[in-house]
Amino acid sequence: MIRYAFNKMLLTFKHRYNYDVGYQQDILKADLGAFLKFMGLQTMSAHSGELPVGPLFAARIRAIIWDDCGPCTQLVVNMALEAKLEPGLVRALIDRDMPNLPADIALVVRFTEQVLAHNPEADDLREHIRALWGDKGLIALGFAISSYRVYPALKYALGYGKACSRIQVNESFLTPNRESALVEGVKGV
Template sequence: MIKTMFNKILLSMKSRYNYDVRYMQDILNADLMAFLKLMGCQIMSSHTGSLPTGPLFAARLRAIIWDDCGPCTQLVVNMALEANIEPRIVRAIVDRDLAQLPADIALVVEFTERVLAHDPHANELRKKVVSLWGRKGLIAIGYSISSSRVYPALKYTLGYGDACHKVNVHDLSLVPRRYSDAHQS
């Protein structure tokens, strides 16, 4: 009964976002407790703290792009658009085009990638993040980064990893630009 209810929720997600939920269905069918723990990650990923929507999705998108350039990235793009983030802003986040972003979103893009790269420059940016949104905002960014990375890792572990492909933002098809691409000499 409970598995049927959760499967209906997954099918609704599949329909709403055109997202392949088979890996979650496999977890649900194989191990209900494991599935419930995955849902705990959903709770973590939904935490916003005092962070505005734009910076929140900047952290989520850049973190997911770090580990995925396929369906998970497209899912977060779709969620950002659904949250009324302007398509030009979503495109600039995916393209890592800092010059086209408002300063607060550009800060989060840069901070997220420095954190993921374990770059010491993240310390300077962290102070700016805290000055804008306090510790609550910093925690929300940390949760966004951490929870976004769970899904690609889990999908690849279970054999559902997808080869890189373009991401669609409304009428434009993009190849996500990675931090390492932007910093190569």
């Protein structure tokens, strides 16, 4: 009965976001205990603390693009749009168009990429993050950066990884520039 209820929840999510939940259904079918642990990850990744929606989705989008440029990224973009993030801002995050990002969001993009690159320059940026949003904001960003990377890794491990695809933001289509994030993030930009 519990599997039925969880599967119904997954199907609702699938239809809401036009997202393939097959890997989650496979986990549910094979190992209920593992699925319950996966749900804990869902709780962690949904945490926003008191962080404004722009910086929160900046971390989520840039973290997911670091490891994925397909359906997972599209899902996060759809969630950002649903949360009323301006489409132009979402496009700028996907393109990593730093000059067109507000200062606080550009800070989060740089911080996210420095953290993902394990670059010590993240230390200075962390203090700016704390000054803006305190420890609660820093924790929310930490949860976003770390948890959003799990989904593509898990999907690829289970055989559900997809090749890069164009990301739709309302009526426009973009190809995430992962190379820029990977190379520039390592260089400390």
